[in-house]
Amino acid sequence: xxxxxxxxxxxxxxxxxxxxxxxxxxxxxxxxxxxxxxxxxxxxxxxxxxxxxxxxxxxxxxxxxxxxxxxxxxxxxxxxxxxxxxxxxxxxxxxxxxxxxxxxxxxxxxxxxxxxxxxxxxxxxxxxxxxxxxxxxxxxxxxxxxxxxxxxxxxxxxxxxxxxxxxxxxxxxxxxxxxxxxxxxxx
Numbered sequence: 001x002x003x004x005x006x007x008x009x010x011x012x013x014x015x016x017x018x019x020x021x022x023x024x025x026x027x028x029x030x031x032x033x034x035x036x037x038x039x040x041x042x043x044x045x046x047x048x049x050x051x052x053x054x055x056x057x058x059x060x061x062x063x064x065x066x067x068x069x070x071x072x073x074x075x076x077x078x079x080x081x082x083x084x085x086x087x088x089x090x091x092x093x094x095x096x097x098x099x100x101x102x103x104x105x106x107x108x109x110x111x112x113x114x115x116x117x118x119x120x121x122x123x124x125x126x127x128x129x130x131x132x133x134x135x136x137x138x139x140x141x142x143x144x145x146x147x148x149x150x151x152x153x154x155x156x157x158x159x160x161x162x163x164x165x166x167x168x169x170x171x172x173x174x175x176x177x178x179x180x181x182x183x184x185x186x187x
Contacts, residue, residue, distance in 0.1 A: 043149065048127065050150040054097040055120050057113045058157045070157065075099030076117065080110060084117035094124060095154070120155050 043051045059073035075097035091098050104110040125147045128134040
C-alpha cells in the first residue's frame with residue numbers, strides 16, 4: 001500500500017545484488033558439445049543394441065478428445081507376447097519392453113501389436129554370448145558381419161489419427177434436414 005499524506009519520498013534501494021537475479025547462457029555451446037559427446041559415449045556403451053532403447057507397443061491415447069491418436073506405450077502385454085511367440089522372460093533380453101499391467105481391450109490393437117512384434121523378430125539379429133559357442137536362436141556369422149547399430153527409433157510407428165468408420169446412426173442423422181419450427185423431414 002502506498003504511503004499517504006505529504007511526506008518525504010522514500011529513498012528506494014533497488015540496486016541490491018542484482019547480479020544474483022540475472023541468468024546468463026554463455027555456456028550454451030559448451031553444453032551442446034557435452035550433450036553430443038555423452039550421446040556418443042552412451043551409443044558406444046550399448047552397441048550393437050539400438051540407441052533409442054526398447055521396442056514399444058502402439059497404444060491409443062486416453063480421453064474422448066485424444067483417443068483417435070496413437071502413440072508409443074510403456075510395454076507389450078503378456079497376451080501380445082504369447083500370440084507373437086515370444087517368451088515373457090526372454091523379451092527384455094532381446095529388446096522388447098513388457099508391461100504386465102496393461103490389458104488388451106480390443107482385438108484390433110492386439111493384432112496390430114502382434115504384427116509389430118513379428119516384424120521386429122524377423123529383422124532381429126541376436127549376438128551370441130560367446131562368439132566361439134553360438135547357441136540355438138543366435139544369428140549366423142554372415143548376419144553378424146553386416147549388423148550395424150540402429151540410431152533412430154526402433155521400428156517407428158506411424159503417428160497420427162486412426163480413422164474409424166462412422167456408425168449407421170450418424171449417417172441416418174445426417175440424412176435428415178432439421179427445421180426449427182417443423183418435424184424432421186427426410187430428403
